Amino acid sequence: MTPSYYCSKLNVIILITAASVLTFIHGHALEFIVEPSDTVVESGQSAVLDCVAKASRHQATVLIQWLDEDGAKLTFVGDLYRSQLTNGSLYITSVIEEQRLTGTYQCMATLPNVGSIVSRTAKLKVATLDGFVEEPSDLTVWAGERAHLSCLASGLPPPRMRWLKDERPLHIDRLRMTVLPSGALEIDEALPADQGTYRSVQGQGSLK
Secondary structure (H helix, E strand, C coil), rough: CCEEEEEEECCCCCCCCCCCCCECCCCCCEEEEEECCCCECCCCEEEEECEEEEEECCCCCCEEEEEECCEEEECCCCCCEECCCCCEEEEECCCHHHCCCCCCEEEEEEEEECCEECCEEEEEEEEEEEEEEEEECCCCCCCCCCCCEEEEEECCCCCCHHHHHHHHCCCCCCCCEEEECCCCCCCCCCHHHHHEEEEECCCCCCCC
16 A cells, blocks of 8 residues: 655744843843743744843842834733733733734833833744645655655744654664755655555654
């Protein structure tokens, strides 16, 4: 029986990074310890954008506020989705594009009666898996030949590829098998034991 190869889809998750900036304002040092980072979440999931700043004078109170992509301060009055946590982080209960919650955000740290600094711009996006750009087809090769199983999907962030053989995680024989950067699977010097049904899974997390 000729083996068949098919693909399946899976959502993706992502990531936290941080940076720090030191700015002097009228003799005061105001420093970002954590700045908001670009974040991608699945539609309907919550998101947290972190922001931590400190002043050189420990007794000074640093006020944290958030700016939207137009540079306007978020007031959170009547906002059903966004709120500010006690540590200053921006919390979004359910990221839905239709509610105009995605886009860019900035954190502004202020020393009252002294001045303010503004963080880097962080992008909040909803993860997408647009579909398969290239799918594998049934393949028959002679023993000893190379088998190339292509499967390419587009999405945000770029999907990562894993392979199953007969519904079990494929053990990659590094002497003969290679998963290419595109996600395609190449098997050098195919053996009879390589026959079976292969499935590619995009993304991170549990199988679906």
